[in-house]
Amino acid sequence: MGKFYITTPIYYVNDVPHIGHAYTTIAADVLARYHRLLGDDVYFLTGTDEHGQNIERIAAEKGVPPQEYCDGIVAKFKELWRLLDMSNDYFIRTTDERHVRAVQKFAAALLASGDVYRGRYAGWYCRRCEAFYQPDELLPEELCPVHKRAVEWTEEDNYFFALSKYQQKLEHLIGETDFVQPETRRNELMGVLRQGLQDFSISRERVRWGVPLPDDPEQVLYVWVDALLNYITAIGYGDDPDTFERYWPAEVQLMAKEIIRFHCLYWPAMLMSVGLAVPKCVFAHGWLTKDGQKLSKTTGNIIDPFELVERFGSDAVRYFFLREGAFGADWDYTDLAFVRRYNADLANDFGNLLNRTTQMVVRYFDGVVPAAVEWRDPVDEPLMEAASALGERVADAVKRLALQELLTEIWTVVEQANKYVQETAPWELAKGRKAGSEEAGQRLSTVLYNLVDVLRLLANCVLPVMPNKAESLLSQLGIGLDPEAGWATLTSVGTYPAGNRVLPGEVLFPRFDESALD
Numbered sequence: 066m067g068k069f070y071i072t073t074p075i076y077y078v079n080d081v082p083h084i085g086h087a088y089t090t091i092a093a094d095v096l097a098r099y100h101r102l103l104g105d106d107v108y109f110l111t112g113t114d115e116h117g118q119n120i121e122r123i124a125a126e127k128g129v130p131p132q133e134y135c136d137g138i139v140a141k142f143k144e145l146w147r148l149l150d151m152s153n154d155y156f157i158r159t160t161d162e163r164h165v166r167a168v169q170k171f172a173a174a175l176l177a178s179g180d181v182y183r184g185r186y187a188g189w190y191c192r193r194c195e196a197f198y199q200p201d202e203l204l205p206e207e208l209c210p211v212h213k214r215a216v217e218w219t220e221e222d223n224y225f226f227a228l229s230k231y232q233q234k235l236e237h238l239i240g241e242t243d244f245v246q247p248e249t250r251r252n253e254l255m256g257v258l259r260q261g262l263q264d265f266s267i268s269r270e271r272v273r274w275g276v277p278l279p280d281d282p283e284q285v286l287y288v289w290v291d292a293l294l295n296y297i298t299a300i301g302y303g304d305d306p307d308t309f310e311r312y313w314p315a316e317v318q319l320m321a322k323e324i325i326r327f328h329c330l331y332w333p334a335m336l337m338s339v340g341l342a343v344p345k346c347v348f349a350h351g352w353l354t355k356d357g358q359k360l361s362k363t364t365g366n367i368i369d370p371f372e373l374v375e376r377f378g379s380d381a382v383r384y385f386f387l388r389e390g391a392f393g394a395d396w397d398y399t400d401l402a403f404v405r406r407y408n409a410d411l412a413n414d415f416g417n418l419l420n421r422t423t424q425m426v427v428r429y430f431d432g433v434v435p436a437a438v439e440w441r442d443p444v445d446e447p448l449m450e451a452a453s454a455l456g457e458r459v460a461d462a463v464k465r466l467a468l469q470e471l472l473t474e475i476w477t478v479v480e481q482a483n484k485y486v487q488e489t490a491p492w493e494l495a496k497g498r499k500a501g502s503e504e505a506g507q508r509l510s511t512v513l514y515n516l517v518d519v520l521r522l523l524a525n526c527v528l529p530v531m532p533n534k535a536e537s538l539l540s541q542l543g544i545g546l547d548p549e550a551g552w553a554t555l556t557s558v559g560t561y562p563a564g565n566r567v568l569p570g571e572v573l574f575p576r577f578d579e580s581a582l583d
């Protein structure tokens with residue numbers, strides 16, 4: 066047993082939450098829930114990034130104070146996380162007083178590190194990106210490469226962080242350790258490092274909505290520095306040393322791939338500068354497209370997470386996004402793929418397995434699960450062996466952050482259990498028993514016990530992904546959730562208490578009508 070500190074990025078409150086935020090946060094939640102079942106001391110953090118010139122501008126356009134604007138968007142994030150059953154231990158906001166105080170402490174340590182100097186910045190600045198660009202990075206006619214809007218020539222006095230001093234240390238961290246995953250992202254960063262690192266300014270003179278520097282309140286800390294620090298201020302940096310020692314460094318920092326430069330270059334260098342450990346792993350997942358097109362609010366090609374949860378429920382959404390695309394790669398979303406996978410994997414394979422099994426227990430044993438008879442038929446072996454190995458396979462995939470793979474592992478056993486029903490044909494055994502065959506009666510008991518027991522094991526394995534459905538499945542099996550039991554017990558075969566009564570209930574995954582899609 067160890068500890069497991071996992072973070073999502075804190076999401077920028079320039080707009081309401083979108084599917085990308087949901088995707089990252091679902092993955093983090095699933096990992097946090099697995100680690101809790103594995104017995105780890107888990108801390109799962111998410112939150113919002115609320116400072117900077119953009120927020121100042123948007124709030125002004127809406128005619129409200131920035132804090133009031135932020136509060137409104139934050140409420141939407143919190144609502145979505147509640148709808149999606151997020152189990153975060155804390156929700157940090159960069160406007161929290163505690164964060165602001167701790168950021169100032171960090172800034173003071175950074176200023177004292179010898180890595181910060183005052184200089185004059187002159188360069189092309191995009192207000193929307195809140196970032197400076199090199200001339201060769203701009204589109205023709207001085208347009209921002211991201212926003213395709215005019216950048217401004219900006220000159221101001223700023224504090225600079227000597228990132229260039231960390232060139233070798235970062236080359237080692239990124240090139241020689243498992244700090245960055247997956248591999249494609251490491252290669253991208255090695256490319257950046259080969260160009261040579263440039264110092265960057267960590268303060269802004271003309272921004273007001275932010276954290277003022279401790280000794281120079283005319284300067285506000287660069288919004289990215291302020292935001293990155295949430296990962297340590299949330300767990301008590303500068304204010305609660307016991308909790309900070311307990312959780313830092315983070316085991317996994319999850320994010321979408323567009324922000325890895327900040328997290329893999331700026332962030333570790335700043336931590337090294339003040340003598341703190343760097344996170345153990347930064348993992349960047351890929352981008353989603355919809356119907357083969359880039360997601361874009363302007364073209365209306367969006368996947369609305371609120372609407373998805375409304376239509377399919379939280380569990381199915383959580384399942385689909387982890388199962389459909391490899392975690393780390395880019396992949397395409399379509400409504401049709403969602404409905405087909407839902408019907409095939411959940412309604413047919415998993416839901417039917419539960420229905421058939423509980424109905425047979427009711428029909429042949431009045432709802433009381435029989436004990437397995439000692440001897441086993443060779444036809445039992447493939448299922449029981451695969452089920453026995455599942456707990457370890459899932460735990461291994463969790464450690465490798467292979468979220469899609471862990472679901473395919475679980476569904477291999479689901480398929481095998483369905484095959485087992487066909488092969489053992491309990492309805493034929495029931496006829497044999499009725500005709501007086503003791504052997505058929507014993508086989509019927511064994512087969513149904515095995516099916517109930519494997520369903521229990523499957524429910525425990527899928528619990529972190531579909532917490533509500535797994536709990537309802539367990540209660541249909543007449544048992545409850547035992548989160549303290551330990552992973553080995555939860556996933557070992559033969560632990561279902563025979564003599565217990567099943568309680569068949571509502572259809573777990575009602576089929577979704579494909580023709581109802583517009």
Ligand SMILES: [Zn+2]
Pocket residue numbers: 191192193194195209210211212213
């Ligand atoms: Zn821009």
